[in-house]
Amino acid sequence: MAINISNPNNRDAVVAVEGLVGKREVRYVDKKGGPTSNVRVLKADAEHELAVIQKKHKTLDKVAKVLVKDDPEVDMEKSGMFLTDTSKVYVSPGGILHLVEEFELIYKTDGKLSKRRPREKKPQNINSDIPVRWTGKFIKKEDAISRFVFTNTKQLVHINGLTFDFLFKMAEDLAKKDSLLLLRAGEGGDEPVVMNRGGKQYNAFLEGRVKGQSYCLLLHLSNMELKRPEGK
Amino acid sequence: MAKNLVLSLDGKEFEVVLSRIDRDDLYGKVEIEAFDEKGRPATLKVLAADGKTLIEKGGTALEVINAKGDSIDRTELVPVDLDGKEITKVESSFNAPNVLKKAEADDYLALVVKSVYLLDQTEESDLQYLHDHLTGKQLFSFPFSYRGGLEHDAAYILGDGKDAFMVVGKDGNIDYLKLNQAGALSSNEEQEISADDLSFDLM
Numbered sequence: 436m437a438i439n440i441s442n443p444n445n446r447d448a449v450v451a452v453e454g455l456v457g458k459r460e461v462r463y464v465d466k467k468g469g470p471t472s473n474v475r476v477l478k479a480d481a482e483h484e485l486a487v488i489q490k491k492h493k494t495l496d497k498v499a500k501v502l503v504k505d506d507p508e509v510d511m512e513k514s515g516m517f518l519t520d521t522s523k524v525y526v527s528p529g530g531i532l533h534l535v536e537e538f539e540l541i542y543k544t545d546g547k548l549s550k551r552r553p554r555e556k557k558p559q560n561i562n563s564d565i566p567v568r569w570t571g572k573f574i575k576k577e578d579a580i581s582r583f584v585f586t587n588t589k590q591l592v593h594i595n596g597l598t599f600d601f602l603f604k605m606a607e608d609l610a611k612k613d614s615l616l617l618l619r620a621g622e623g624g625d626e627p628v629v630m631n632r633g634g635k636q637y638n639a640f641l642e643g644r645v646k647g648q649s650y651c652l653l654l655h656l657s658n659m660e661l662k663r664p665e666g667k
Numbered sequence: 668m669a670k671n672l673v674l675s676l677d678g679k680e681f682e683v684v685l686s687r688i689d690r691d692d693l694y695g696k697v698e699i700e701a702f703d704e705k706g707r708p709a710t711l712k713v714l715a716a717d718g719k720t721l722i723e724k725g726g727t728a729l730e731v732i733n734a735k736g737d738s739i740d741r742t743e744l745v746p747v748d749l750d751g752k753e754i755t756k757v758e759s760s761f762n763a764p765n766v767l768k769k770a771e772a773d774d775y776l777a778l779v780v781k782s783v784y785l786l787d788q789t790e791e792s793d794l795q796y797l798h799d800h801l802t803g804k805q806l807f808s809f810p811f812s813y814r815g816g817l818e819h820d821a822a823y824i825l826g827d828g829k830d831a832f833m834v835v836g837k838d839g840n841i842d843y844l845k846l847n848q849a850g851a852l853s854s855n856e857e858q859e860i861s862a863d864d865l866s867f868d869l870m
Binding site: 455456457458459460461462463464465466468469470471472473474475476477478479480481482484513516518519520521522523524525526527528529531532534535536537538539540541542543544549554576577578580581582584585586588590592593599602642644646648649650651653655658659660661662663664667 | 689694695696701703710714716721725728780783826827836
């Protein structure tokens with residue numbers, strides 16, 4: 436993933452963004468100590484689901500008999516196949532849809548419906564012609580961590596020597612301030628960050644660390660405050 | 668009834684009730700409904716790579732395979748550490764008091780967050796001592812496992828002096844990226860902001 440980000444001098448550059456992953460200290464091996472891996476497999480496709488079989492055979496008694504006798508829930512060609520590169524699609528009784536009308540149902544914290552509106556899919560705004568803006572607004576680390584939950588953290592990575600300098604300087608400036616920098620995106624430079632089209636909006640903060648001649652720039656994304664929910 | 672967690676700070680022990688909180692508890696939630704051109708309800712399904720096979724929710728499973736691609740029964744799996752040594756399972760954190768250690772903001776900021784809990788006192792316990800320590804922007808950590816298992820998560824206790832929270836996750840693998848140059852740039856006008864200036868509820 437790429438991000439177009441500006442520095443305090445309004446110079447911008449496209450650099451890479453990588454997800455921060457948790458340290459994994461456990462792995463599984465087989466009985467002989469050989470490596471193992473996880474794969475997603477198909478159990479049954481939509482045509483072999485119970486609801487479809489039940490439609491064909493009407494009563495549950497008949498369904499039970501046919502399940503034992505003929506295995507209609509198993510597609511011998513497909514069941515067990517490894518699934519990679521899957522995608523999500525909308526389906527109606529007419530088949531796969533290429534055009535759908537989507538609505539957002541907004542519920543309050545008490546579970547009551549407060550609004551229904553056509554869904555607005557905001558485009559991603561981290562890698563566009565308009566760079567993510569260095570707002571110059573800082574928040575002390577200790578204030579930020581006691582107020583926000585950083586639900587997603589990414590790391591900015593340089594892609595060449597020039598962007599190394601660019602990011603190193605940013606990290607150095609931020610490390611000196613011991614603060615997080617608020618980032619904003621969009622044309623007006625005042626919008627939350629959207630990583631993917633139609634995705635969640637986040638308040639984004641940039642943190643910089645420096646160790647000798649190496650740097651670490653963390654992009655902290657938050658869509659949740661650290662506070663007691665009403666009524667809890 | 669759920670067991671309470673016992674925390675220990677400076678030799679003082681206090682029992683806390685955990686309540687998991689998420690974004691929906693704070694701001695409500697958004698659900699999407701979709702319709703086709705004729706106004707018929709549309710549902711989301713998974714489409715396999717062949718472009719034809721449609722899969723309902725629950726129509727897939729996770730399998731473990733060996734290097735040959737053969738399926739392995741989960742009971743045959745052996746958990747090992749990075750050196751290949753068999754792992755001793757860890758106990759649930761609810762089984763014994765959990766000693767809190769002072770933690771650094773930088774460690775917390777490298778956490779890959781999994782869940783957030785609100786900490787409340789029980790009828791018998793008093794969290795004032797903990798709240799007093801959290802007021803000074805301190806944070807504490809301890810290894811945490813909800814049910815016991817192969818490894819601990821990292822739990823951080825934070826708060827504002829009024830409420831205390833436990834944020835659980837995995838310590839992230841952060842990389843310090845190397846090269847041997849540094850630029851010299853001046854900064855724009857800077858401004859301290861208050862956390863209250865940020866809006867979260869409309870996101």
